Amino acid sequence: MTSLAKPPGPAELTQERAKASFAVRNMTHYLDGGPKQTAVRERIMLQLERDPVWQVADHHDLTLQEIRERSMAKVRRAAHHVGNESMGLFKLRMELISVLDPGTWTRIGVHYGLFFGALRGGATPEQFSYWAQKGAVTLNGMVGCFAMTEIGHGSNVAGLETTATYDQASDEFVIHTPTLTATKWWIGGAAQTATHSVVFAQMIINGKNYGVKNFIVQLRDTTTFENLPGIVIGDIGAKMGRHGTDNGYIQFTHVRIPRSHMLMKHTKVNRRGEVKEPPLQQLTYGALISGRVAMVVDSGAIAKKALTIAIRYAAIRRQFGAKDGEPETKILDYAIHQYRLMPLLAQAFAMHFTGIEVNRMYEEMMDSMETLQPGDKRLGEVLEKLKEMHGTSAGLKAFSTWSTLNIIDQCRQACGGHGYSAYTGLASLYADFAVHCTWEGDNTILSLQGGRYLVGCYREAKAGKKQAGGVAYLNNLESLVSKQCSAKSISEISRLEVIEEAFWLVSARVVKKAGEDFENGIKKGLKEDESYEACSQSRLFATKIHSVGYLFHRFKGALERAPADLKPILEKLCMLYGFYAIAENTGPFLQYGYFTSEQIDWIRESVNALCLAVRENAIPLTDSFNLSDFMLNSPFGRADGDIYTAYFAAVQKAHKPGAIPTYFNKEISPLLHRKMEVEEVLELDEEDEE
Amino acid sequence: MTSLAKPPGPAELTQERAKASFAVRNMTHYLDGGPKQTAVRERIMLQLERDPVWQVADHHDLTLQEIRERSMAKVRRAAHHVGNESMGLFKLRMELISVLDPGTWTRIGVHYGLFFGALRGGATPEQFSYWAQKGAVTLNGMVGCFAMTEIGHGSNVAGLETTATYDQASDEFVIHTPTLTATKWWIGGAAQTATHSVVFAQMIINGKNYGVKNFIVQLRDTTTFENLPGIVIGDIGAKMGRHGTDNGYIQFTHVRIPRSHMLMKHTKVNRRGEVKEPPLQQLTYGALISGRVAMVVDSGAIAKKALTIAIRYAAIRRQFGAKDGEPETKILDYAIHQYRLMPLLAQAFAMHFTGIEVNRMYEEMMDSMETLQPGDKRLGEVLEKLKEMHGTSAGLKAFSTWSTLNIIDQCRQACGGHGYSAYTGLASLYADFAVHCTWEGDNTILSLQGGRYLVGCYREAKAGKKQAGGVAYLNNLESLVSKQCSAKSISEISRLEVIEEAFWLVSARVVKKAGEDFENGIKKGLKEDESYEACSQSRLFATKIHSVGYLFHRFKGALERAPADLKPILEKLCMLYGFYAIAENTGPFLQYGYFTSEQIDWIRESVNALCLAVRENAIPLTDSFNLSDFMLNSPFGRADGDIYTAYFAAVQKAHKPGAIPTYFNKEISPLLHRKMEVEEVLELDEEDEE
CATH class of the missing domain: 1.20.140.10 (Butyryl-CoA Dehydrogenase, subunit A, domain 3)
Structure with a gap:
């Protein structure tokens, strides 16, 4: 609609940018870790943007198979870079790929993160160079996947059912899926990419189970891509997201591999089936x-x-x-x-x-x-x-x-x-x-683990062992827990030190509560695991509050190290983060008496004022993130603000106006032009009623 | 894998069901409103389940166009029922269709809810029978959509830009899209279903704008389904969900309709262009x-x-x-x-x-x-x-x-x-x-409206006007706000009356806070709208707490009316809902002093105990919802508990194991079998370095 008035947009952002109270470029450099790092990031973004293989603008209108084909082409590109750039650069490239195309990031990550990571962490130097020669670094000859999860076991790796039984006669391990629930499931790259897999399986030698170990198993013929005998691989199909990654399932039926395909950096098995466990698991x-x-x-x-x-x-x-x-x-x-x-x-x-x-x-x-x-x-x-x-x-x-x-x-x-x-x-x-x-x-399970760690630290601190790092607030607990905020006005309360102390105190209190709940369980005669289970809710809550505070402390540290010209805006952001976190979680701050009811009202007022202050720099702050339009892949995020034009153009490009639905004759026309049978109901001549 | 051990499942649910402390069927009847209602629901569910048109099991693997074609077939089915069953029955049918297939529910709802609703609410009896004769009831001849939203205006209907200008000479309205942002957007059913539309447009007569009114405009030729001259309709394409509904955009370029196509139940326009507004908007x-x-x-x-x-x-x-x-x-x-x-x-x-x-x-x-x-x-x-x-x-x-x-x-x-x-x-x-x-x-805007209503009630109550219904707690505010919970132990606190009073008190306090914030704005000289804007956050919070409490009170009422045999389990559920809501929002309950810090700890303990108690009946309670496997459409929800078998079968049915990716030769083989050029780098004979 070129003849019509221009829609709003560009002028708005220009005005917003004029309000910046800090130099956007300096902020970008600080966030990236220096101008050199910014330049490298921009170089990678430009490379992605110009490469036809990396285009994602039409992704929303592709079928699952089309997206997967596209993502495979990107895997090839990534393999090229691995051979030609430093590890650090590749890591940065991957960070940016994750922002652009999370599904492809995962597909690449399945090999380079999971499979290759397992090799680096678990293979002996001899094994490592064997697999490197097969193509584990360059993908020239093999692509790996990571068969850990089973349909019946995810979180509990020790409970996996797949077996690797040693056959001393042939010097082989026999990999086997004994039940339906032992089927390897969710295996990224298994459905359409991988030729090999790290397989997690219970190692059984002479009838004894040594627990879960890692084995490399070839899945497919690298020339025909057919499943090898004894191996059935299927596609697990549609997922919520990350469509670029092809997750699959694998069932092994008595598949034989050489003993040397077990990864032996830690646990070793010799020709006689003797097992040597590592000293430090x-x-x-x-x-x-x-x-x-x-x-x-x-x-x-x-x-x-x-x-x-x-x-x-x-x-x-x-x-x-x-x-x-x-x-x-x-x-x-x-x-x-x-x-x-x-x-x-x-x-x-x-x-x-x-x-x-x-x-x-x-x-x-x-x-x-x-x-x-x-x-x-x-x-x-x-x-x-x-x-x-x-x-x-x-x-x-x-x-x-x-x-x-x-x-x-x-x-x-x-x-x-x-x-x-x-x-x-x-x-x-x-x-x-x-x-x-x-x-x-799983986040809930990890939160509970985090809480278990915090309870452990609390108990150590109580026993006199000094705590360092993020849990140092647990030292001198007794003097900390009785503190109260002394601010007498909204201006007195609006200080980073208040937020810092508030989080120390409240984190200490919620960790202490979890610790006491745990110890009460023990006193009641519960075993350690049972007692941890009984205090799950207070553990989870402790982790949450501790983590919110942890982020605040990291932010405050970064603010202190920041260039002077960036400090004012970073201080506002840091304070907003802290006060908002308190305002959204007032319960424990009131329950443990650090803030009074009146102070909470001040904090809410302060959050509103800080929101307004940060809003003045909102567009410059998004600019400082330095994500190009290509990376954002959204008309709504366009740096030039011309969103309505871009949105309309994107929709028009994807769908020709005036198109008649392919199913018009089959489903729509018969509805519009049907004969209304209800009008012709046969009226019976009911004699009885006369 | 028939030869393998049966996966867990069925036995588990049988054991769970044996634990039921109430009669599941009685609960279903109470939830549905009596055995007769249950029977009707079951009849509709069976009808849907047996009808090939309503199958949804393979939905996750269809393309957008396939889903839309399927959903159009369902629209036809729905049109049949409208002609053959009571309004009450059709409403119940729609409730169940929403659970089974939300995308199709919307596509049917666009006509029968929005278009037909606009006719019922806005047409004169004469107009209504005209459109009914055209097919508005049976869809025999027309399907309607509802063109309210524009790309630039959603929430603010009064700000829409589309115009309907009266041309007295021809006795017609001219419908026009004057700018890109005036393009009708998100119009459900416009892309591939509707022949007609209710159009929201600014009514302009003799240069005067009378505000937004409704007009019926034909969009497509009902025989060829082509857009009528002056009308451009396009598909807005891929959405987050509800793929069965075809949302589109519409641009009108000076499209003429008879004056009689303006809906005139309320505002009327006569031949001379004189406007008569309704007495009560x-x-x-x-x-x-x-x-x-x-x-x-x-x-x-x-x-x-x-x-x-x-x-x-x-x-x-x-x-x-x-x-x-x-x-x-x-x-x-x-x-x-x-x-x-x-x-x-x-x-x-x-x-x-x-x-x-x-x-x-x-x-x-x-x-x-x-x-x-x-x-x-x-x-x-x-x-x-x-x-x-x-x-x-x-x-x-x-x-x-x-x-x-x-x-x-x-x-x-x-x-x-x-x-x-x-x-x-x-x-x-x-x-x-x-x-x-x-x-x-939009929920945020609605919450603010709800808060505005609450502030209004608060001010009325303060001025002595008795409040009824869900806001009756605002009467006698002064005596209420000073109450404190007197419970001395966990057993004393575990009573529905405690929760009820807690919500009355805290709702009253947060509404009062919003009201005071509003009145302070007025005292500072803000206009009414500005003052409401300034207290947005406290209004939003007031609505949230009020609504949580409102649900609790409704639940308590339903519990009191319930058959005696269902009361024990409903009481546990009601108490769990109330205490959980408090435990997740402890802030205001502490800030306004209804509960002490110790009482909050009791409430948390009580929540844990109630979770355990409800867990004992968890499966019977899900059974009482009486949703068939077909309605759930998830192997994980199967009533027989055989989830792993069903899940595996569903995945296998959708994807043949061992399939070779269609893009193997194009994208995978060249990766695996490529020549590693890096090994053949030309070494220059660098004379300088010798």
Whole structure:
């Protein structure tokens, strides 16, 4: 409709950008870790944008099989890069691919994260180079998948039913699926991609079960792609999201593999079937944590994408409130819309900085672990770090993924009716992201593990062992728990130190409550596991409050390290995150007496004021995330603000106007032109009634 | 895998059913409104189940166009029933269709709810019979849609841009889309179903704008289905859910219709272009409320579907906790899993009873309105009822649809990994249901309207006007707000009367807070609308707490009226709903001093105990919802418990095992068998370096 008045949009964003109180480019550099990192990210984004293989604009109108075919082409591209760039660069590329196309990220990740990760963590150097030569690095010759989950077992890996029985005569393991519930299920890449698999199976030697170990099993002929004899692979079909990844099921019927295909870096089995277990089982857990860390990072990245879309739209959409002759009010100017989105924007920053911090901690830990020598004096220290990393990452993975799932849905709802259109991109973002709350540890179970870790720390602290890191607030518990906020006015309360102390105190109290509930169970004669089970609810609650506070502390740390020109806006965001978190969870802050009823009212007022203050920079803040239009893949997130034109064009491109439905003659015409039989009912000549 | 051990399932549910402490059939009868109603529902469910047209088992593997074709066939079936059964029966049929196939429910509802509703509410008797003769009742000759929303306007109907300009010379209205943002958008049924539309447009006569009125416009030739001249209709394509409904856009370019196609029951325009406005504008709002009431009812029905699936699965799935030789623990036996699902089960009952009550109130109100005569003395009373219905239904629609959306997602997550499979049915249930939070009034805006109503009631009560119905707690505010719970122990606190008083008090306090915030704005010199805007957050919070309490009170009422044998279990559910709602929102109950910190701990303990008690009847309670396997359409919800067999069979039926991807030669083989060029890099003979 070129003859018509231009729809609103571009001018609005220009005005918004003029209001920026900070230099957007500086913020981008700080978020990315420096100008050099920003340049690298932009280089990768440009490469993706120009490559025909990576186009996703028409994804919403493709069939499942079309999406899968496209994603396979992208897997090939990724394999090319693995051979030609550093590990660090590839990791960054993957981070960006996750924002652009989560389904393909998973399909690539199945090989390079899961299969290859299992090799790196579980293969001897000899085994590693054997599989590398077969193509495990370049995919030239093989693609791997990761057959852990079974239809009847997900969380409880120790309870898997698949067996690997050693046949000493032939020096082979026999892999077998003994029941329907033992069927390998949800195996990403199994349906249409993988030629090989890591298989988790109970290792049985001479009738003795040594528990679950990893075996490499070839699934398909690499030339014909047919299932090998004894192996049945099927497609598990339609899923909620991540359509680019082909999940499948696998059943093994007495499939024989050489003994050397068992991964033997830790547990070793020799020709005579003798088993040598590793001295420190815990050291094998490190790899498990990497997935969790990646999801904490991904949570921040995806939250930024969703928020950019919803906030840019809110700065353009106008509705209600018009006086005669004046334009209607921007929805971003409504107090309630600010309350819906600005705290979530603050939360995205908190998650971003937490992701960086947790990633750093993880890299450090892995470095110490990989350089550990037999008899190393650092062993105790490394195990301590591993414990902290394990406990902390469990709660953070759960809390971050739940938060981002909520952010996506809030953003979608904040786009009103258009949020329900596939082209807005938020519906598929939700569907794609949702699985983060389940895989690599169901969030509820991880939260309980996190709570168990916190109860452990509480008990150690009580016994006099000093706690470090994120749980240091458990030292000197007694003096902490009696503190009360002394602020006498809204201006006195509006300080980061107040929020910090509030979270220390309340985290300490909820952890203490969980710890006491646990100890009461023990006193009543419950066994340890039973007592943990009995205090599940207080453990879960402790993890939640601890994690919210953890994010706040990470954000405050990043603020302190920030360049001076960015501090004012970051301080507002940090304070908004903290106060909003309190306002949404006032219960424990009142129950444990840190805040009074009046102070809570001040905090609510403060949240409203901070929402307004952050709103003034809302568009510059989304700009600082530096996601290109291509990466956002949503007309509603367009940087130039021309959303209505772009949205209309996208819909027109996908569907020719005036098309007559293919089923018109079959289903519509017969309805419109039918003979109304009801008018011709045969009237009986009822003699009796006369 | 017939040769293998039978997977767990059937025996589990048999054991669960043996534990029932109440007669399941009696509960079904009470929920349905008597044995006769149950029989009618079962008759309709059987009819749907046996009809090939209504099959939905393979829906997850169909393309958008296939789903739409199927849903059109169902529209034809529905048209048949309209001609052959009572309105009450058809309404019940539609309730069940919504549970089975929400997309088709909407496609039928677009004509029979929206288009036909607009005719009933807006046409004169003469106009009504004209359109009835054209096929508006039977669809024999026409199908209608409802063109209200535009791409630039949804919530603010008064701001629509489409114009209907009267041309006195020809006695016609000219319908026109003046800008891109005026394009009619999201119009259900427009893309592939409708021949006619109700069009909302600004009525302009002699240069004066009389505001938005309704016009009937023919869109397509009923024989060829081509767009009529001046009309462009396009498909808006892929959506988050409700794929059975074909949403489209419409642009009118100077389209002429006879003046008589304007609906004139209320506003009338004569041949000379003179306009007669109706005396009471409010009486036209009644129809708006029907959609909200239907969604409150639908929220309860869909919650029951989701809960039946998740709870039956939880009674079969076992994970962790095994001692040697013993089976693992049912996930329903974990305290945390009970805490995840049992309160939601209680909430579904609360929503069910609230739906019945609100529906009854609505029918009564419509009866009084439709029998109202000019000069009727009941007018004041009717307008009062309309105001209450309007305010109450706004908050309840928002709260119920948000609650059910949460229930579906919690149920999906509670199914762990399998919740992410399309075949579980919860992912599509979520996607289909989500739009309820947006259409017929965005939930946030409706909550604010509900809050505005509450503030109004508060101010009336303060001025001495007695409040009735759901806001009667606002009478005698002063004596109420100082009350405190006097319970001295967990057993003293565990009474329905405690919860009832707690909600009265806290609802009164949060409404009072919103009212005071509003009045403070006025004192500061804000205009009424500005002051309402300034207290948005407290209004929203007031609506939330009021609505939670409202559901509790409806549930308590239904419990009091229940047959004696059902009272014990209903009392547990009602108490669980109330205490859980408090435990999840402890903030205001502490802030306003009704409960002490210690009492809150008792309430949490009580919730855990009630979860366990309800868990004992969990399967019988899902049985009492009486949804057949066909209606549930999920192997995980099967009444016989044989979920693993059914799930595996469904996946195998949809996808032949061992299939080779169609793109193997194009995308996979070239990856596996490529020449590694990196090995052949040309080494330059660099003279300089020698």
